Amino acid sequence: MLVLSRKRGQKILIGDNISLVVLEVYPDGVKLGIDAPKSVPVYREELLAEMIQSNRQAASPRKLPELTQKPLQQPVVT
Amino acid sequence: MAETLKLQTSRFGELSVDPTTLIRMALPMLGFESQTRFVLIQHKPDSPFLWLQSADDPDLAFILTQPQWFSMAYSITIPDAAVDALEITCAEDVEIYTLVTIPDDTPERMTTNLLGPVVINKHNRKAAQIVLSDSAFGTKTPLLQPAKIGSEPATGTLQWLSQSAEPAAAV
Numbered sequence: 130m131l132v133l134s135r136k137r138g139q140k141i142l143i144g145d146n147i148s149l150v151v152l153e154v155y156p157d158g159v160k161l162g163i164d165a166p167k168s169v170p171v172y173r174e175e176l177l178a179e180m181i182q183s184n185r186q187a188a189s190p191r192k193l194p195e196l197t198q199k200p201l202q203q204p205v206v207t
Numbered sequence: 208m209a210e211t212l213k214l215q216t217s218r219f220g221e222l223s224v225d226p227t228t229l230i231r232m233a234l235p236m237l238g239f240e241s242q243t244r245f246v247l248i249q250h251k252p253d254s255p256f257l258w259l260q261s262a263d264d265p266d267l268a269f270i271l272t273q274p275q276w277f278s279m280a281y282s283i284t285i286p287d288a289a290v291d292a293l294e295i296t297c298a299e300d301v302e303i304y305t306l307v308t309i310p311d312d313t314p315e316r317m318t319t320n321l322l323g324p325v326v327i328n329k330h331n332r333k334a335a336q337i338v339l340s341d342s343a344f345g346t347k348t349p350l351l352q353p354a355k356i357g358s359e360p361a362t363g364t365l366q367w368l369s370q371s372a373e374p375a376a377a378v
Contacts, residue, residue, distance in 0.1 A: 167286075167287040167288045167291060168288055168291065168292075169288075170234075170288060170338070171340075172338060172340060173340070176322075176338065176340060177237065177338070179322075179346055180237045180238075180320075180322065180323045180336075180338055180346065181237045181238035182238075182346075183306070183308065183320045183322075183323065183346040183347070184236055184237055184238045184239060184269075184306065184320075184323070184336075185238055186308045187269055187270070187306040187307060187308040187309075187320065188239070188267060188268075188269060189266055189267055189268055189269075190268075190270060190307075190308075190309040190311070191311050192309060192311060192314045193250065193256065193270060193309060193314070
């Protein structure tokens, strides 16, 4: 792992089109600004982990209760 | 017309699918990056649920719904990356679904993931799971009103789900 020291306002460039800038420094955290192409997803790590866990829990359920309550609007399926 | 595709599935048996109706993930389901082709199947007439069945893994299927069918206010901004990937030109192009998690032992405690909706461009059938990073939405929002959960005897019928005169059948 590459470890770099940066001061507030300084940047790190990754490849041709991604840059990180240190916006603020706190005693126990930093605020970063990220410039990246729209096609590059940027996530907080814990958020992505939560999404993956949620998807795994949702996958292939064994039971599906019958809901007789009609939806407010008919699902459109083609 | 394209040749009909025969798919083996563990829930629906063999499906004959028009390949042009396949849902193709332009941005993957997170954690399921290898799954790129799905079939969208209405659960039952009048059901608020749809199945997103993998075309390549017979066992893999997700349940989708639309939060507004459960009277939830839900509006989102689709990130530019998904707009580009799905070739979305206007809001009318898209349908927004959310994944439903149904616990095996307590199906009435089903939740839906409002943080990571599945966006489908209904015109080109391209889809993406997006993450609404800076929203207040969570991944485990109850679909049914908590007040109704637990008010039923433990015998487990799901009658409390019903607003009609006929009791709903448990599965």
